[in-house]
Amino acid sequence: MRLFAYLLLLLFPASLFAQVFGGNPPSLKWHQINTDTVRVIFPAGLEKEGRRVANIVNYLDANTRGSIGNKKMKVNIVLQNQTLESNGYVALGPFRSEFYLTPPPNPDLGSLKWEEQLSIHEYRHVLQNSNFDQGASKVVSYIFGQMGLAAATSIAVPNWFWEGDAVTMETALSKQGRGRLPSFFDGFRALSLEKRNYSFMKMRNGSYVDYTPNHYPLGYLMSMYGREHYGRMFWKDITTDAVRYRGLFYPMSRSMKKHTGQNVVGFYHRMLDEYQAEWNNYAKDSAVPGATLIKAPRTVTNYKYIYTIRPGQWIVYKDSYKTVPGFYVIDSTGSQTLLTRPGIQFDDYFGYKNGRLVWTEARYDPRWGWKDYSVIKLYDRETGKKKTLTKGTRYFSPDINADGTKIIAAYTLSSQVFGLQLLDAADGKVIATLPNPQNWYYTYPKFSADEQSIISAVRNAKGEMALIRQSIGSGETELLTPFSFNMLSIPNVQHDTIYYTASYKDVDNIYALTLADKQIHQVSNHDNGVLHGTVEDRGIVFSGFTSRGYQLYTDSITWKPIDPNVNYHSKWLQPDFQEGGDILSTVPDKDYRITKYRKSTKLINLHSWLPTFDDPDYSLTIYGDNILNTASTTLGYTYNRNEGSSALSGNFIYGALFPYLQGGATYTFNRSDLYANRGRLYWNEMDVHGGITIPLTLSRGMYSRSISFSSMYHYLERYPQGNFKFLHPSLQYLGNSFVFYNARKKATQNLFTHFGQYLLLSYNHSLDNLFAEQFYGRFDLYLPGLSQNHNLVLQAAFQQRDTMRNYSFTDNFAYARGYNTPYYKWVYKLGLNYHFPIAYPDWGFGQMLYFMRVRANLFYDYSKAYNYLNNSHNKYTSAGTEVFFDTRIGNVLPFSFGFRYSHLFDKDPADNAKDRFTFIIPIQQLFNY
Numbered sequence: 001m002r003l004f005a006y007l008l009l010l011l012f013p014a015s016l017f018a019q020v021f022g023g024n025p026p027s028l029k030w031h032q033i034n035t036d037t038v039r040v041i042f043p044a045g046l047e048k049e050g051r052r053v054a055n056i057v058n059y060l061d062a063n064t065r066g067s068i069g070n071k072k073m074k075v076n077i078v079l080q081n082q083t084l085e086s087n088g089y090v091a092l093g094p095f096r097s098e099f100y101l102t103p104p105p106n107p108d109l110g111s112l113k114w115e116e117q118l119s120i121h122e123y124r125h126v127l128q129n130s131n132f133d134q135g136a137s138k139v140v141s142y143i144f145g146q147m148g149l150a151a152a153t154s155i156a157v158p159n160w161f162w163e164g165d166a167v168t169m170e171t172a173l174s175k176q177g178r179g180r181l182p183s184f185f186d187g188f189r190a191l192s193l194e195k196r197n198y199s200f201m202k203m204r205n206g207s208y209v210d211y212t213p214n215h216y217p218l219g220y221l222m223s224m225y226g227r228e229h230y231g232r233m234f235w236k237d238i239t240t241d242a243v244r245y246r247g248l249f250y251p252m253s254r255s256m257k258k259h260t261g262q263n264v265v266g267f268y269h270r271m272l273d274e275y276q277a278e279w280n281n282y283a284k285d286s287a288v289p290g291a292t293l294i295k296a297p298r299t300v301t302n303y304k305y306i307y308t309i310r311p312g313q314w315i316v317y318k319d320s321y322k323t324v325p326g327f328y329v330i331d332s333t334g335s336q337t338l339l340t341r342p343g344i345q346f347d348d349y350f351g352y353k354n355g356r357l358v359w360t361e362a363r364y365d366p367r368w369g370w371k372d373y374s375v376i377k378l379y380d381r382e383t384g385k386k387k388t389l390t391k392g393t394r395y396f397s398p399d400i401n402a403d404g405t406k407i408i409a410a411y412t413l414s415s416q417v418f419g420l421q422l423l424d425a426a427d428g429k430v431i432a433t434l435p436n437p438q439n440w441y442y443t444y445p446k447f448s449a450d451e452q453s454i455i456s457a458v459r460n461a462k463g464e465m466a467l468i469r470q471s472i473g474s475g476e477t478e479l480l481t482p483f484s485f486n487m488l489s490i491p492n493v494q495h496d497t498i499y500y501t502a503s504y505k506d507v508d509n510i511y512a513l514t515l516a517d518k519q520i521h522q523v524s525n526h527d528n529g530v531l532h533g534t535v536e537d538r539g540i541v542f543s544g545f546t547s548r549g550y551q552l553y554t555d556s557i558t559w560k561p562i563d564p565n566v567n568y569h570s571k572w573l574q575p576d577f578q579e580g581g582d583i584l585s586t587v588p589d590k591d592y593r594i595t596k597y598r599k600s601t602k603l604i605n606l607h608s609w610l611p612t613f614d615d616p617d618y619s620l621t622i623y624g625d626n627i628l629n630t631a632s633t634t635l636g637y638t639y640n641r642n643e644g645s646s647a648l649s650g651n652f653i654y655g656a657l658f659p660y661l662q663g664g665a666t667y668t669f670n671r672s673d674l675y676a677n678r679g680r681l682y683w684n685e686m687d688v689h690g691g692i693t694i695p696l697t698l699s700r701g702m703y704s705r706s707i708s709f710s711s712m713y714h715y716l717e718r719y720p721q722g723n724f725k726f727l728h729p730s731l732q733y734l735g736n737s738f739v740f741y742n743a744r745k746k747a748t749q750n751l752f753t754h755f756g757q758y759l760l761l762s763y764n765h766s767l768d769n770l771f772a773e774q775f776y777g778r779f780d781l782y783l784p785g786l787s788q789n790h791n792l793v794l795q796a797a798f799q800q801r802d803t804m805r806n807y808s809f810t811d812n813f814a815y816a817r818g819y820n821t822p823y824y825k826w827v828y829k830l831g832l833n834y835h836f837p838i839a840y841p842d843w844g845f846g847q848m849l850y851f852m853r854v855r856a857n858l859f860y861d862y863s864k865a866y867n868y869l870n871n872s873h874n875k876y877t878s879a880g881t882e883v884f885f886d887t888r889i890g891n892v893l894p895f896s897f898g899f900r901y902s903h904l905f906d907k908d909p910a911d912n913a914k915d916r917f918t919f920i921i922p923i924q925q926l927f928n929y
Contacts, residue, residue, distance in 0.1 A: 022655020023369035069131030112463035135244025135490020145608030172577035187213030283527035290555030389428030663690035796830035818902025824865035
């Protein structure tokens with residue numbers, strides 16, 4: 001089976017899912033800064049950002065390698081400016097990094113200048129990869145290349161360390177970083193306050209039932225605890241042992257046991273014991289949690305961004321592990337009414353005033369995967385209608401005025417220019433662009449009480465935040481709070497007072513700024529992070545984080561003055577990792593030489609070689625990808641055990657133009673087959689092919705949607721061995737395919753989308769006198785079941801092929817389950833599947849295998865095939881059960897397997913079987929049954 005390569009590929013998901021093949025339009029021109037440490041590749045016009053990244057990375061390389069190791073490998077960093085996603089990654093296969101330059105619209109990741117934060121964080125991953133290339137891991141890299149090294153180091157060093165160490169460095173080398181943000185610890189704090197002591201395996205692997213913090217805060221807490229108790233070089237020694245596999249199983253845990261006396265589980269619990277005491281003591285001494293507004297649901301559910309409609313009635317954004325997000329009206333009795341649902345989003349924030357909701361949704365360029373947009377949507381409660389106001393825009397965080405005529409929204413351009421625009425709420429046209437000479441990044445703008453100004457939090461070039469008031473008429477800006485590295489979020493303007501969430505203390509809470517005297521008071525005193533609130537005559541209603549998601553609380557308002565110039569944070573939010581402190585103000589500004597970067601640079605860039613075992617085929621494939629991810633190469637050798645044949649192949653795909661251009665050749669030695677009255681005949685075979693593929697993304701609203709067209713020309717030549725000859729030694733054929741995919745958004749626990757379609761049409765036919773033909777069609781329809789996490793999946797498939805059998809095309813037909821492949825001219829199948837979860841064990845053993853979910857499928861297949869040899873129509877009908885186990889192997893690898901029982905109502909002509917048991921590895925679970 002293909003399991004070996006499958007396991008290797010799953011071990012480094014960043015390189016699989018973060019990359020976009022051929023995602024930028026050919027009109028985009030690329031420049032570069034090339035040093036002995038890094039090559040920064042960036043679109044023309046981003047010279048300032050490219051130079052800054054190069055300066056930071058070169059400084060980091062020269063001054064901050066000690067705590068991870070002194071080895072280094074030169075890296076390529078590509079700056080992507082066409083997407084509105086805020087992210088970054090480092091990957092092997094090939095070794096490179098990509099920065100998605102649009103800053104996050106919310107301050108959850110901090111307020112540092114985004115390319116600077118990415119430089120610190122992602123370059124730490126570069127140094128990790130450089131220094132983990134040693135010992136047994138290095139041997140694996142010799143055998144399998146970069147992808148093998150990625151697999152070896154991902155097994156040896158868990159993902160919590162990779163990310164925790166990088167968060168440590170962004171905290172240690174700047175004045176902020178996530179390690180100084182109270183909200184970064186809301187998840188662990190919630191579990192601590194509610195005395196939910198989950199096992200280490202559950203914390204590592206997650207859950208479909210309970211909330212668990214991800215590997216970023218887990219890794220940071222482990223990293224911080226290790227440094228504080230065992231010194232700055234502690235993790236260098238631990239990871240060196242791990243990647244050298246000093247101890248074949250769980251090498252990192254073995255090394256931790258050697259250095260600390262505790263394995264990873266014991267180390268984790270010691271860390272929790274220390275930090276939980278600090279969180280619990282703070283909550284006990286300094287906070288008074290409010291009363292819950294509605295009863296907490298059993299399923300993890302988030303109530304976010306609450307606005308008052310009238311006393312006792314509010315509008316919120318709600319999502320859960322069972323349901324997709326929606327805007328709901330709720331009241332003090334617990335009644336909840338759905339208004340409408342937002343589509344696919346980059347940011348889930350929305351604004352509301354007097355019956356009108358505004359938010360943004362994602363839109364995508366049909367062809368270029370890196371190019372996307374954010375449009376403004378408007379919903380009117382009175383009419384029940386929603387409309388799209390803008391097209392091809394890049395907006396975030398809109399707010400609407402009282403009479404519903406104007407909208408203010410933050411925008412971000414691909415040129416890294418930011419600002420505010422005032423829009424007409426009727427048609428989305430720009431009324432005014434407010435001046436922004438400092439190029440501040442605006443966060444959650446709101447209309448002032450008299451609607452003559454805009455109140456907004458802004459981030460300056462240093463990464464500090466402040467509240468400002470900006471006149472719509474004159475553009476003049478007034479600073480309402482001093483700039484600082486405290487997070488400021490979502491103003492709520494009430495007459496002459498601005499309420500907003502801030503991180504002044506160890507827990508995010510709501511504060512009030514009185515415009516008359518610019519005094520700041522704390523008005524909520526919750527024991528865990530507060531996201532947003534609304535102020536009413538009787539008090540405050542707010543959204544606070546719990547182990548069941550963001551829940552709604554109500555409390556009276558207390559006015560406690562604070563000084564924003566004082567740092568109220570406890571010591572653990574002011575760490576000193578002895579890495580040299582803030583570097584961003586001291587990095588030199590070298591004027592590096594900028595040159596053009598040719599898109600043709602290293603189109604064939606071989607980096608890895610992996611075996612595949614797919615009995616009877618055994619292969620070794622060499623993989624190559626260029627840095628801009630516009631060209632992909634494979635070179636391979638395959639041995640077929642049944643025939644005893646060997647094949648050499650080469651394929652190349654170029655994705656920088658509108659269609660993908662692809663071509664290749666395969667030469668097979670010693671192909672053979674049994675022929676009547678002639679015995680086994682042998683021949684060599686050459687297949688030369690070339691063609692195009694046009695992939696299109698049509699996602700919008702609630703649906704992910706794509707279409708792909710492909711056409712491939714093949715020239716096949718057969719060279720007989722011995723005294724026989726082929727009557728037609730050559731064959732030319734055209735393979736055409738069309739794929740359509742459409743799926744509604746689904747929630748965490750949903751097995752599949754509640755409404756989706758998959759259509760595949762394939763037609764292969766010869767182009768010369770040697771006739772060969774095959775048509776294949778398949779349609780899957782996804783529907784909701786009797787419960788929220790159930791699915792009814794209907795399937796229809798048809799295949800027809802010629803009866804001359806001059807050539808056999810690839811057979812992808814999904815036959816009736818339980819039967820061997822029948823002989824036919826045409827065959828069709830109708831399938832009915834009912835999928836449902838059985839249990840969520842959240843249980844594992846030995847840090848080896850963790851069971852997250854057990855699910856089942858009841859199926860019925862009805863199939864008919866026409867056997868042209870005896871002019872018969874044969875029926876194949878079966879029913880049965882499939883049971884699947886969704887697991888994680890070694891706390892790292894998501895892996896599903898299952899068992900199938902098939903009862904055959906019609907005996908299998910091949911062996912007369914009536915019942916069959918099968919072991920299943922559903923590598924492509926979405927469409928294969």
